[in-house]
Amino acid sequence: MKHLIQLTVNGQTHDLVTRAERTLLDVLREDLGLTGSKRGCDLGACGACAVLLDGRPISSCLTLAVEASGREIVTVEGLAQGGALHVVQEAFVEHGAVQCGFCTPGMVIAVKGLLDERPHPEDAEILEALSGNLCRCTGYVKILDAVRTAIRRMSGGRGCEALAADGSDLRPSQATRDRSGLAAPATTRESRA
Amino acid sequence: MTTIQIEYHAPTTLAQAVALLAEHGAAAAPLAGGTDLVPALKYGVLRARHLVSLARIPGYRDIATTAEGGLAIGAFATLADVARSPLVREGCPALAEAAAQAGSPLLRNRGTIGGNVCLDTRCWYYNQTEAWRASRERCQKASGERCYVNPKQNVCVALFSADTPAALIAVGARATLAGPAGERTVPVEALYSGDGLRPLAKGEAEILTGLVLPAPPGRSGAAYLKHSARESIDFPLLGVAAAVVLSPGGTIASARLAVTGVRSAPCRLPEVEAALAGRQIPAEGDRELGRLTARSLGALFLTEAVPHKRHLAGLMVVEAVTRAARQAQGRSTS
Structure with missing residues (x-):
C-alpha cells in the first residue's frame, strides 16, 4: 500500500508517495538523491546510514519512511552552510580522518548529534557516541583526533594543539584545498574565533 | 530492501x-x-x-517515581531515554546499565524498552537472508518442520537475548499490558512462554504499555553484567542480573538472579538464589557457587563453547552478586 508522507530534510519539506516497507534510507537515496547516507550492512549494525531524526542520530536503514513522516531529518548533505564545511567535517578533512570514506557520513552525523547535546564531551563519551559506527579501515585514532579538534574549535579555541607534537602543520596544503574546492580553514577559523 | x-x-x-x-x-x-x-x-x-x-x-514514554517509591517507565520510552534517565540511574542502576549496553547509540535512540522486553528469539538458522535460508529446508521458526540446532527433540530452541528483561526480572518489575479486555499487570517473567517459536506469553492484541519497578527494599542493590563477542552493537552471549538484600549483619538475606542468552526466555536461577540466602557475600572466583551456577543452566544450545559459557556464567553470577551487595552496603550507610 502506498502512503503520502511529508519529510523535512535539511530544512526543506518534501511531499512523497512511498510504499510502507521502504526505509528512510531508501527514500533519501533513491527518491531525494541524497546519497551521502550510505547503505552498508542495511541491518543497523554499521552506522553508515546514520541521520539525525529530530536531532538524534539513528540508523535510517531501520526506520520505515512512513515512520519518519512529519519529522525533521538532517543528513550529511545538510551540514555544510553556504559552501563552507561544518566544523566537524573540516576537522575530519584536516586530520585525514577519512580513509575509504564510506563510514564518514555516519561518523560525522554521530559526532554532530553528540556535540549538539553535549558540547564538551569527555573522550569516553566520544568513543561511546561512535560505538555504533564501524570503520573497517581502522581509522579510529584520527577520527578521535578530529572530534577533539572540532570540540575545541566550536568552543572558540584554535584547536591545533593535537595536530602534531613536533609543531608541523598537518592541515591540507593550499593546493589541496584549491583542488578539492574546500573553504580555506584559516579564514573560517578566524571568523569563528 | x-x-x-x-x-x-x-x-x-x-x-x-x-x-x-x-x-x-x-x-x-x-x-x-x-x-x-x-x-x-x-x-x-x-x-x-x-x-x-x-x-x-x-503518552507511554514518561519515566516517573511511583507513590510507593518505585519507578514507572512507559514502554514506548527509548532505550536511550531509560539509560540516561537520572531517576533510573539513581533508582535502579542495574536497569540503566542494561539499557545502556543494548545495541548501539543509534539503535538505542530508536529502540524502545518495550520492544527490548518483547524482543523476538534469535537463531543462526533463522536470522539469515532469504538466499541463505533457501539453501536448505526451512526451520520451524521460519514456518518449516525442522530444527537444525536441536534435531533430536526437534523443538525450537531459539535464544532470547535482550538485555533489559534480566535486570527487570531481578528487581521484581511488573509489566502493564493493554488488550481488548482492558488492562492487566503481570510479573515481567510471566511475559515469556519459554517457546522459541513464540517467545511471548501475552495475547496477540495485547500491547505492553509500561513497566513498574517496586521500591528497592532497605539494604538492597542490583547489578547487570553483559558478556558479548563485541563491546557494541551486539546481543549478549550471556547477561546476568543480580538483586540482593543484605541482613543487618551484612550477610545475604535474599537474592534474585536472572539470566539472558541461555534459553528461549530470560530465566531465574532458583537453586543458586537458595544457596546464596543466609551466606556471606561471595569471594571473587567462588568455585562452589560457580559450579552450582554452571549446573543450574540446564541444556545449552546455540553456542560453540558450552563449557566456556557455563564457566563464564559462574564467574558472572559471583561478580554480579558482589556488585549488587556493594551497592547495598553503600545505600545502607548513606
Missing part, C-alpha cells in the same frame, strides 16, 4: 491500536522502534503483514 509487502497502520490512540491488532490477529504486529522488526522484514522472516505503529500514540 525487502520483497515483503506490508500494510502500515498509524493509530493515534491505544484503543485503536489494540482494535487493529485484534482485527488482524496473527497477521499483525505492533511496531515500536523497529530496530528488531525491520531487520526481520528485510530477512523475509516477519510473519506479520500488518504493522500497527505505536509512534503516533501520545
